[in-house]
Amino acid sequence: MFQIQPGLPLVTAAAMRSAEAAAIAAGTPALTLMERAAQAAAHAILAHLPSRRATVLCGPGNNGGDGYGIAIALSAAGVAVTVAADAPPRREPAATMAARWTGPVVPLDAAPPAPLIIDALFGIGLDRPLDSASQRAIDRLRGHGRVVAIDIVSGLHADRGTALGQPLAAELTIAFAAPKAGHLLADGPRHSGRLAVVDIGVPVETAMMLIDRPRLIGPAPDAHKYDRGWVLMVEGKADHGGASSLAALAALRSGAGLVTIAGPGTHLPAMAVMRRDDEEAANLLNDRRLGSVIIGPGMLPDTRARGWLKRLTWAGKPLVIDAGALRLLAEEPVGAPSVLTPHEGEFTQMFGPIGDDRIAAVQKAASITDAVVLLKGPTTVIAAPDGRVAINTHNSPWLATAGSGDVLAGIIAALLAQGQPLFEAACAASWLHGDAGRRMGPGRIADDLIAILPEVLAGL
Numbered sequence: 001m002f003q004i005q006p007g008l009p010l011v012t013a014a015a016m017r018s019a020e021a022a023a024i025a026a027g028t029p030a031l032t033l034m035e036r037a038a039q040a041a042a043h044a045i046l047a048h049l050p051s052r053r054a055t056v057l058c059g060p061g062n063n064g065g066d067g068y069g070i071a072i073a074l075s076a077a078g079v080a081v082t083v084a085a086d087a088p089p090r091r092e093p094a095a096t097m098a099a100r101w102t103g104p105v106v107p108l109d110a111a112p113p114a115p116l117i118i119d120a121l122f123g124i125g126l127d128r129p130l131d132s133a134s135q136r137a138i139d140r141l142r143g144h145g146r147v148v149a150i151d152i153v154s155g156l157h158a159d160r161g162t163a164l165g166q167p168l169a170a171e172l173t174i175a176f177a178a179p180k181a182g183h184l185l186a187d188g189p190r191h192s193g194r195l196a197v198v199d200i201g202v203p204v205e206t207a208m209m210l211i212d213r214p215r216l217i218g219p220a221p222d223a224h225k226y227d228r229g230w231v232l233m234v235e236g237k238a239d240h241g242g243a244s245s246l247a248a249l250a251a252l253r254s255g256a257g258l259v260t261i262a263g264p265g266t267h268l269p270a271m272a273v274m275r276r277d278d279e280e281a282a283n284l285l286n287d288r289r290l291g292s293v294i295i296g297p298g299m300l301p302d303t304r305a306r307g308w309l310k311r312l313t314w315a316g317k318p319l320v321i322d323a324g325a326l327r328l329l330a331e332e333p334v335g336a337p338s339v340l341t342p343h344e345g346e347f348t349q350m351f352g353p354i355g356d357d358r359i360a361a362v363q364k365a366a367s368i369t370d371a372v373v374l375l376k377g378p379t380t381v382i383a384a385p386d387g388r389v390a391i392n393t394h395n396s397p398w399l400a401t402a403g404s405g406d407v408l409a410g411i412i413a414a415l416l417a418q419g420q421p422l423f424e425a426a427c428a429a430s431w432l433h434g435d436a437g438r439r440m441g442p443g444r445i446a447d448d449l450i451a452i453l454p455e456v457l458a459g460l
């Protein structure tokens with residue numbers, strides 16, 4: 001059995017702003033928050049990337065204000081700091097912070113290269129492409145110093161992670177209070193470098209999270225195989241049989257006590273797997289010990305698939321709906337609690353283009369289908385109809401291999417069969433799948449992914 005922790009909180013710019021407003025309303029002045037942010041950032045810089053000389057690029061808003069505060073703290077620690085800015089910030093608290101800086105200031109166009117470049121041009125307030133003066137300074141300094149980004153790389157959209165211009169890739173990003181979704185999505189990961197989150201005394205409340213490692217508790221001493229979860233795999237076409245076998249085997253390897261394949265075929269992926277024909281298997285849906293059902297891997301949208309989807313709606317067991325069965329949902333909506341696991345192509349076919357805002361697209365899909373939707377990709381996004389969203393970055397490009405999605409479906413089904421709620425099961429399965437991927441290497445295939453699962457579980 002697994003214990004699934006809620007993930008680490010992740011914020012959008014709007015969520016961060018309301019957390020900041022709440023902290024200010026509760027009595028902490030905005031300037032105090034900025035002082036804390038600057039102190040904590042300077043501390044992290046001295047710890048991670050110590051340097052004797054630094055250039056701090058300061059923008060017109062509070063991110064720039066942080067920059068001035070960091071310049072003050074670093075120069076107090078003996079670092080030779082030059083601030084590059086075209087004008088001091090006009091709004092508070094950044095204006096007060098900037099007025100405290102008595103060291104050298106040069107225009108952005110004259111920003112000197114230095115072993116350490118601190119990017120405090122724009123934070124979560126960037127709402128349009130980088131202006132030309134900022135872009136020129138960035139282009140001039142690119143490759144001329146190690147870069148630390150304050151809160152978020154200037155030029156990344158805080159919610160979407162898309163680049164608004166050509167930002168300076170950082171070696172370290174120091175994020176205040178919580179990671180922003182933009183660190184993890186789209187262009188975020190390859191620009192942000194290592195992420196250090198520093199506490200500034202602003203508690204965040206959010207329905208968005210970064211998926212964390214689940215804990216494995218192990219079966220109870222008196223556990224029966226049915227307690228460990230019974231999964232039914234509705235088999236696809238015989239010549240796509242590999243997909244169903246991978247999903248069935250992955251369910252077993254990730255802890256299901258029992259897996260039954262439904263369908264007329266003969267192949268069994270392991271001696272531990274049972275087979276029932278469709279009619280017998282349909283009767284199993286009345287068995288209260290049956291925990292979850294997978295439908296879709298290797299499946300074509302035919303009469304049999306339609307029949308099964310109808311049956312599954314009536315049965316009400318938790319479902320994992322993947323591949324071929326996803327294509328049928330438009331004509332055959334399923335009323336049972338479900339996790340849908342589309343890749344980008346399937347998602348686009350079902351819901352239209354994903355666009356720039358991946359999170360919003362998946363949230364909308366979850367709300368339309370009233371199901372948990374897991375959009376596969378380099379950064380997996382999972383949304384529940386109640387508004388919760390999770391991002392999984394514990395992933396690997398080695399997972400881009402035939403059958404990998406079938407394995408994921410099997411892992412989710414195993415967790416559902418053990419009684420985990422839909423959203424939690426999808427989140428934990430995504431992490432476990434990613435962890436297996438990280439243990440893959442050249443020449444490995446989806447079958448190996450399953451063979452690695454016991455190692456993944458043993459490492460929890």
Ligand SMILES: NC(=O)C1=CN([C@@H]2O[C@H](COP(=O)(O)OP(=O)(O)OC[C@H]3O[C@@H](n4cnc5c(N)ncnc54)[C@H](OP(=O)(O)O)[C@@H]3O)[C@@H](O)[C@H]2O)[C@@H](O)CC1
Pocket residue numbers: 016017019020033034037059060061062063064065066121122123124125126127128129130131150151152176200202
């Ligand atoms: N949350 C917290 O608790 C704390 C947050 N803190 C810090 O505050 C940061 C957020 O600050 P912020 O809101 O002032 O926004 P920021 O990112 O500095 O940019 C806004 C400015 O840039 C301008 N502007 C925008 N786009 C532009 C463009 N393309 N080209 C040119 N200009 C552009 C925009 O101008 P306007 O749109 O008004 O013309 C405005 O002047 C946050 O990331 C963190 O670092 C900490 O101090 C401590 C506590």
Ligand SMILES: [K+]
Pocket residue numbers: 063119120121122123149150151152153154
């Ligand atoms: K920044």
